[in-house]
Amino acid sequence: MKNLQELEEVLPNTYFIQVNGKRLLATKSKYPPFYGERKYGEYREWIPTRSKLSAAIIKGLRPKIKEDTKILYLGAASGTTVSHLSDIVEEGVIYAVEYSAKPFVKFLELAKERRNIVPLLEDARKPENYSGIVEKVDFIYQDIAQRDQIDIFIKNAEFFLKKGGIGIIMVKARSIDSTLEPEKIFKNVEKELKRKFDLLSKIDIQSYHKDHVCFYLRWRG
Amino acid sequence: MKYNLWCGEYDGKLKLSKDFAKSFAKAKNPSPVPEEAFEEAKEKVKNYYEVLRRVAIEVTERKVERELRREDRYVIMLVKALDELNEAINLLEEKYRDLVEVKTSEISEEFEERIRGLKELRRRIEREIDEVMGKIAPNLTEILGAKIAARLLERAGSMEKLAILPASTIQIIGAEKSLFKALTRIRKGKKAKIPKHGIIFQHPFIRSLPKRKRGKMARFMAGKLAIAAKLDYFSGELKEELAEEVRRKYEELARA
Ligand SMILES: C[S@@+](CC[C@H](N)C(=O)[O-])C[C@H]1O[C@@H](n2cnc3c(N)ncnc32)[C@H](O)[C@@H]1O
Numbered sequence: 058m059k060n061l062q063e064l065e066e067v068l069p070n071t072y073f074i075q076v077n078g079k080r081l082l083a084t085k086s087k088y089p090p091f092y093g094e095r096k097y098g099e100y101r102e103w104i105p106t107r108s109k110l111s112a113a114i115i116k117g118l119r120p121k122i123k124e125d126t127k128i129l130y131l132g133a134a135s136g137t138t139v140s141h142l143s144d145i146v147e148e149g150v151i152y153a154v155e156y157s158a159k160p161f162v163k164f165l166e167l168a169k170e171r172r173n174i175v176p177l178l179e180d181a182r183k184p185e186n187y188s189g190i191v192e193k194v195d196f197i198y199q200d201i202a203q204r205d206q207i208d209i210f211i212k213n214a215e216f217f218l219k220k221g222g223i224g225i226i227m228v229k230a231r232s233i234d235s236t237l238e239p240e241k242i243f244k245n246v247e248k249e250l251k252r253k254f255d256l257l258s259k260i261d262i263q264s265y266h267k268d269h270v271c272f273y274l275r276w277r278g
Numbered sequence: 279m280k281y282n283l284w285c286g287e288y289d290g291k292l293k294l295s296k297d298f299a300k301s302f303a304k305a306k307n308p309s310p311v312p313e314e315a316f317e318e319a320k321e322k323v324k325n326y327y328e329v330l331r332r333v334a335i336e337v338t339e340r341k342v343e344r345e346l347r348r349e350d351r352y353v354i355m356l357v358k359a360l361d362e363l364n365e366a367i368n369l370l371e372e373k374y375r376d377l378v379e380v381k382t383s384e385i386s387e388e389f390e391e392r393i394r395g396l397k398e399l400r401r402r403i404e405r406e407i408d409e410v411m412g413k414i415a416p417n418l419t420e421i422l423g424a425k426i427a428a429r430l431l432e433r434a435g436s437m438e439k440l441a442i443l444p445a446s447t448i449q450i451i452g453a454e455k456s457l458f459k460a461l462t463r464i465r466k467g468k469k470a471k472i473p474k475h476g477i478i479f480q481h482p483f484i485r486s487l488p489k490r491k492r493g494k495m496a497r498f499m500a501g502k503l504a505i506a507a508k509l510d511y512f513s514g515e516l517k518e519e520l521a522e523e524v525r526r527k528y529e530e531l532a533r534a
Contacts, residue, residue, distance in 0.1 A: 178338045
């Protein structure tokens, strides 16, 4: 491609590229587009308005993910974000939990195409139900808009996260409490998380996803 | 301590199962499984990740299919049960009041206890409706709230039917009785008002507006609901803009 330039590698297989004068986040991928994103050469653009993780990376998040990282992903939906993580952890594995059957129909297409995705139609509130499937992981990612999302996150970390492992949780203020000010909710959430995790960074992604903040954490175990 | 792994049972030693699909579906444990169990599994199952992935896809595909067939009927049953339950509670409360007016006794106490039990059941059914609606109809639920969205679904009969209804029908669904009355009157050459709102009229965004603005709000909302129902049925992903647009329209109408 003529007007394509790699600018900066931010994670394995993950780059800022320049296309026709525009700067984009993208993952290098052997696979075709999956959710309507465009492909430039071997790069799949990673759209920040569609994926909160893309938004967080654009806003400066640099999570410690390697080619062989093992991930537990909670709230996989139809696989927009998982499709990019699958490009990134080429030698790793992604255990993807989602409890709604509908979006998982499309997700299964992705799981069949890729080699590093294990789909699990389960309720993330009940890690005991998939405890004999998911091994200890290096990284837990959670994006589920539920009132009890923090409890769910901690419960899963207790079951599956290696000591010193990392966690990312996308917190949606309005789903925790629609009556309080978002800032107040984020404060409370931070306090709750800090009881079990070290807070590595907190990234505001509200310019891409209304009401959302990304917490990047390390599990004290 | 014995643990259930997707590929077998572990009690210090792993015994592989003969049918991975079966053991996969039963891989539940009350507490975390020790790492050694997985280490041993990786030694004993050749091409561990490849096999695990294949079994997971196979089991999940079957599960998805089963769920899709079942969940909307489940909500519909819950809504119907809720209506009956409400009636029963009202009736019993009435009897209870009559009773204690005459005399309190062990019987009246038992009455009270039963009513409390039924109310608890009602709360649980409502929570279950919330939960399932969030799963099978996230967009409708975001706009209407689970309760009203579930009623809409109950009237339509299934998510499939709801997904193909035009906005004009969604707007009056649940008002069939009064619509029917009006039509019969018109047929007889009498004057009648065609009802403008059905179930969605219960929503505060319509109900709290002055009468003359309600039709406009209901029309707008029904249009968005028609889109939401299609999204829910065909993709299942939440698009927050929809509910946002409805809210903005309401605020606009409430202000003007
Ligand atoms: C905002 S979407 C996730 C989008 C996805 N992370 C992405 O970026 O591609 C949230 C998802 O979490 C799921 N979810 C909510 N509660 C859940 C639970 N208790 N267990 C599993 N999944 C849940 C919802 O069904 C929904 O698909």
